[in-house]
Amino acid sequence: MKCEHCKANIGMEDKYCPYCGEPNFLFMKHQQDMAHYQNEFAKTQQEVKAKSRQSASLLAPIIVFVVLLVIMAGSIVFATNAWSISYDLREKKVQQQIDQHRANLDALLEEGKYPEVSGYFHANGLYMIDGLDEYYGVYQAASNYKYLLDYFYDLAGLAERYHSETEAWYLRSCGDLAEYLQRLYDIEDEYAYDADRYFTEESLEYIADMRHQVEVLLKAYLGVTDEQLEVIPTASTSKIKAILIEVMEAKEANKPSEDESMADDMIEDLTEGFPEVNSEATEEESGL
DSSP states (O other): OBOTTTOOBOOTTOSBOTTTOOBOHHHHHHHHHHHHHHHHHHHHHHHHHHHHHHOSOSHHHHHHHHHHHHHHHHHHHHHHHHHHHHHHHHHHHHHHTHHHHHHHHHHHHHTTOHHHHHHHHHHTTGGGSSSOGGGHHHHHHHHHHHHHHHHHHHHHHHGGGOOGGGHHHHHHHHHHHHHHHHHHHTHHHHTGGGHHHHOOHHHHHHHHHHHHHHHHHIIIIIOOOHHHHHHGGGOOHHHHHHHHHHHHHHSOTTOOOHHHHHHHHHHHHHTTTOSOOOHHHHHHHHTO
């Protein structure tokens, strides 16, 4: 199987990807299955031991114990193979429709529907297979862009009713927004080890467009200055968070500006049809 984040080959038993260090989302399910079978085995083993103390014969408990071992081993093999079979079937389906997926992704990118690119990519499991590597960088950027739009809504609305009761949430949201901003600007560095595989000239242009739109929103909707915008692309997460807190606290409460009205219209255009992409709806719309 492949890592969702860097697409390197990893094992079902790997809790974290040995290449990029990100968590393996299938590991938890696999561990739950293993824990279930181990608990069942331990429970049955205790029952066997209890019976063996009451019986004069050692043969029967030994036979039962061996049978249980065989059953447990068979169950584990079945559970592991079930995951593998499910993954193989999904990969085969995606490979059969790869040209249609590529056409759908191109159409979404050309229309600037970046949040939908993220939803489409994830809903169809395209990050799990080979053949669409050239879209992987722009998919990661679009995912960060999608989260940024959510935080723009939250922070911009909260700034006008900011008070001590919401301070903890407010500061945490500024931190989350700063983290996604840094990820958006660092996307090429994060995948520099295989840049030719994950980026094309076109995908880099789309990523640049996402950054430009985010900068427009930062300036018009949150009040970030031109000088601060020059700092953000190369700043640390903590520095970006400090900038956001500074501009949000300086924002005049209950006094919407013309820039904010323009930004409202812009966010509405950017997020048209933005609510979460339903995987079934996505496949119906794509004609797959």
